[in-house]
Amino acid sequence: MYGNDFPADDTSGGLLGEVEAAETALREAAERGRRGAAGVNPAAYFAEVIAADQKVEPRDWMPEAYRATLIRQIAQHAHSEIIGMQPEGNWITRAPSLRRKAILLAKVQDEAGHGLYLYAAAETLGVSRDELVDLLLAGRQKYSSIFNYPTLSWADMGTIGWLVDGAAIVNQVPLCRCSYGPYARAMIRICKEESFHQRQGYEILHTLAHGTPAQREMAQDSVNRWWYPSLAMFGPPDTDSTHSAQSMDWKIKRFSNDELRQRFVDMCVGQAEVLGLALPDPALCWNEERGAYDFTQPDYGELMQVIKGAGPCNRQRMEHRRRAHREGAWVRAAAAAYAAKQANQKEQANQKEKAA
Amino acid sequence: MTAHAEQTTPLAVQATPPTRQAAPGTVTNRVGFVLGLADDALVAAQRLAQWCTHGPEMEEDIALSNIALDQLGAARLLLTYAGEMEGAGRDEDALAYQRDDREFRNCLLVELPNGDFAVTMAKLLFLAAYQVPLYTALAGCGDERLAAIGAKARKESAYHLDHASLWVRRLGDGTDESHRRMQAAVDEVWPYTHELLAPDPTAPVDPATLRVDFDSAVSGVLAEATLTVPETSWTPDGGRNGVHTEHLSYLLAELQVLHRAHPGASW
Amino acid sequence: MSTHSEPTGQSGGAPPAPLWEVFVRARRGLAHTHVGSLHAADAELALRNARDLYTRRQEGVSIWVLPTAAITASSPDEKDAFFDPAADKVYRHPTFYEVPEGAAHL
Numbered sequence: 001m002y003g004n005d006f007p008a009d010d011t012s013g014g015l016l017g018e019v020e021a022a023e024t025a026l027r028e029a030a031e032r033g034r035r036g037a038a039g040v041n042p043a044a045y046f047a048e049v050i051a052a053d054q055k056v057e058p059r060d061w062m063p064e065a066y067r068a069t070l071i072r073q074i075a076q077h078a079h080s081e082i083i084g085m086q087p088e089g090n091w092i093t094r095a096p097s098l099r100r101k102a103i104l105l106a107k108v109q110d111e112a113g114h115g116l117y118l119y120a121a122a123e124t125l126g127v128s129r130d131e132l133v134d135l136l137l138a139g140r141q142k143y144s145s146i147f148n149y150p151t152l153s154w155a156d157m158g159t160i161g162w163l164v165d166g167a168a169i170v171n172q173v174p175l176c177r178c179s180y181g182p183y184a185r186a187m188i189r190i191c192k193e194e195s196f197h198q199r200q201g202y203e204i205l206h207t208l209a210h211g212t213p214a215q216r217e218m219a220q221d222s223v224n225r226w227w228y229p230s231l232a233m234f235g236p237p238d239t240d241s242t243h244s245a246q247s248m249d250w251k252i253k254r255f256s257n258d259e260l261r262q263r264f265v266d267m268c269v270g271q272a273e274v275l276g277l278a279l280p281d282p283a284l285c286w287n288e289e290r291g292a293y294d295f296t297q298p299d300y301g302e303l304m305q306v307i308k309g310a311g312p313c314n315r316q317r318m319e320h321r322r323r324a325h326r327e328g329a330w331v332r333a334a335a336a337a338y339a340a341k342q343a344n345q346k347e348q349a350n351q352k353e354k355a356a
Numbered sequence: 357m358t359a360h361a362e363q364t365t366p367l368a369v370q371a372t373p374p375t376r377q378a379a380p381g382t383v384t385n386r387v388g389f390v391l392g393l394a395d396d397a398l399v400a401a402q403r404l405a406q407w408c409t410h411g412p413e414m415e416e417d418i419a420l421s422n423i424a425l426d427q428l429g430a431a432r433l434l435l436t437y438a439g440e441m442e443g444a445g446r447d448e449d450a451l452a453y454q455r456d457d458r459e460f461r462n463c464l465l466v467e468l469p470n471g472d473f474a475v476t477m478a479k480l481l482f483l484a485a486y487q488v489p490l491y492t493a494l495a496g497c498g499d500e501r502l503a504a505i506g507a508k509a510r511k512e513s514a515y516h517l518d519h520a521s522l523w524v525r526r527l528g529d530g531t532d533e534s535h536r537r538m539q540a541a542v543d544e545v546w547p548y549t550h551e552l553l554a555p556d557p558t559a560p561v562d563p564a565t566l567r568v569d570f571d572s573a574v575s576g577v578l579a580e581a582t583l584t585v586p587e588t589s590w591t592p593d594g595g596r597n598g599v600h601t602e603h604l605s606y607l608l609a610e611l612q613v614l615h616r617a618h619p620g621a622s623w
Numbered sequence: 624m625s626t627h628s629e630p631t632g633q634s635g636g637a638p639p640a641p642l643w644e645v646f647v648r649a650r651r652g653l654a655h656t657h658v659g660s661l662h663a664a665d666a667e668l669a670l671r672n673a674r675d676l677y678t679r680r681q682e683g684v685s686i687w688v689l690p691t692a693a694i695t696a697s698s699p700d701e702k703d704a705f706f707d708p709a710a711d712k713v714y715r716h717p718t719f720y721e722v723p724e725g726a727a728h729l
């Protein structure tokens with residue numbers, strides 16, 4: 001169910017287990033039910049729903065700031081999925097075996113699907129997808145900075161799956177428990193699909209790391225380039241993060257940036273060992289007291305630069321998206337015109353029938 | 357993506373039907389036939405995959421990727437089978453990545469550049485209108501392996517035909533601009549359909565026998581789409597003999613570059 | 624992608640494609656369940672898009688699409704009036720009844 005070439009049996013532990021637990025929790029919260037309506041004090045009702053770990057649904061009353069936060073977050077997430085197709089899309093036509101070509105194409109296609117699930121979730125909050133796409137194309141809404149780095153070798157397909165999808169999953173698994181129902185449900189669906197992404201990437205790297213010297217070198221070079229940008233995916237350190245506290249109260253967010261980053265590092269160390277590849281951080285070492293790895297923080301100055309638009313590929317990614325949108329305009333216009341004609345004809349036929 | 361070269365000169369036109377070395381029904385002959393089908397599917401998949409992230413709407417990125425995945429899946433089955441019949445130890449990847457363009461047996465239609473969305477839909481319409489009856493006939497043929505592949509692929513091709521028809525109707529009968537583009541696309545691509553249905557009595561399914569189904573599928577859609585078939589006597593071919601357009605070599609260069617850079621490596 | 628160099632219409636030209644709600648029957652014997660929404664110019668396209676978007680992993684055997692605009696929804700504010708009256712009609716549920724011992728197949 002989660003992929004084409006991987007056994008679907010491993011739901012025992014790890015992230016997939018957490019996704020399933022979130023799904024169960026969602027069902028249980030629904031079972032517990034909630035009688036009574038918002039009544040005269042919708043704000044109190046909203047607070048109660050959140051406190052009881054139940055879901056807020058589209059037409060419920062919600063604070064405007066809650067709505068705005070969700071729209072921003074879900075939209076940026078959707079944009080990331082769509083722009084995120086490009087770095088990997090870059091290698092589909094050159095994939096080195098037909099099996100890899102099929103997997104990569106299916107993966108990039110999944111990312112388009114994720115973008116659409118998320119736009120659909122955002123639309124339940126009263127904003128249209130066209131508005132959101134326009135905001136993206138106008139540069140007024142962001143997407144994840146990681147996609148502003150170039151994919152320079154085939155090994156990057158492995159590293160993106162392992163580290164980038166891996167980091168995304170660590171970020172997203174807690175979102176399966178988000179207080180907003182449509183977002184939580186979209187995240188459950190997405191996270192299940194993501195696990196195939198991470199595994200196919202890991203498999204690519206494993207094959208390369210155990211291949212020819214040139215392949216091995218390609219793999220190590222790729223990990224060296226993507227490690228710190230992947231750590232930066234969790235956002236600025238907690239001390240600088242502006243939105244966190246309120247989002248935590250609303251149960252949109254469940255863990256802080258630094259907590260998630262630490263969890264990610266702790267997972268990756270063992271996985272890198274199995275690959276036989278080095279993580280490019282000489283300071284990386286187990287801290288007995290903390291029960292976690294000490295590691296070098298990513299360059300947050302660089303992160304801010306990339307967010308501001310000065311990453312290696314910002315302009316290229318945006319221009320690519322704008323161009324596809326622009327060049328597709330006549331096709332979308334044709335579909336709309338055809339639909340209007342058909343509706344018209346149907347209407348006329350109906351009237352004739354009535355008249356007869 | 358790739359810019360159109362001005363219409364290719366008919367370098368591939370042949371005065372006589374292709375002559376084959378082997379007698380009808382021999383293994384060499386069947387390998388050639390299966391390779392033709394495999395290469396059609398592989399090259400079509402590569403072209404469709406080039407659309408990924410460039411589609412006119414996000415939904416269409418997903419749809420074209422799906423069709424590309426179907427074609428790729430069929431190509432892999434067919435290449436594997438061709439390799440086994442050949443008996444020289446070549447697997448799907450050896451056949452896909454280590455043959456030169458002169459060894460490819462696909463029809464010219466699939467290697468033509470994507471053009472705009474109208475050209476891609478015209479190509480897909482004609483390809484699917486050919487593949488549906490072809491795979492259907494194969495599903496009932498005496499070769500068990502081919503029959504199984506045909507049975508699987510014909511359902512997929514039926515969906516491709518549906519998808520292409522849907523869009524050709526919308527583009528043909530949409531706006532003035534889309535009508536103009538769609539008609540131009542049909543005019544451009546139509547001559548290449550001739551090669552698809554060229555007779556080959558020695559093949560497990562003689563393509564000439566698919567003509568009726570092909571015509572009825574295509575003419576219905578084009579009529580609904582308010583489009584016409586161009587009158588032309590130009591009938592480029594040669595793909596089945598490895599004489600291609602100038603486009604194929606570039607397509608293969610991209611497809612094969614990484615694989616060939618690491619001889620003997622596994623991926 | 625396009626090789627035609629003439630200018631295309633501006634993106635603002637076409638009206639935005641309407642929104643459709645998608646319902647999928649996962650397996651025979653189950654009801655159609657709401658899975659999400661999508662955009663398409665008309666019903667035919669909506670159905671195809673739904674197939675590609677929501678059933679890539681064999682999640683369904685049947686799909687419905689319907690225009691979001693055609694849905695009339697109960698309002699959360701009416702929730703009490705709408706749904707509470709059902710709460711005291713426990714006699715609608717089989718567990719309301721005591722089955723005498725020994726009576727089988729009830």
Ligand SMILES: [Fe+2]
Nearest residue numbers: 081110111114
């Ligand atoms: Fe994703």
Ligand SMILES: [Fe+2]
Nearest residue numbers: 111165194197
């Ligand atoms: Fe992913």
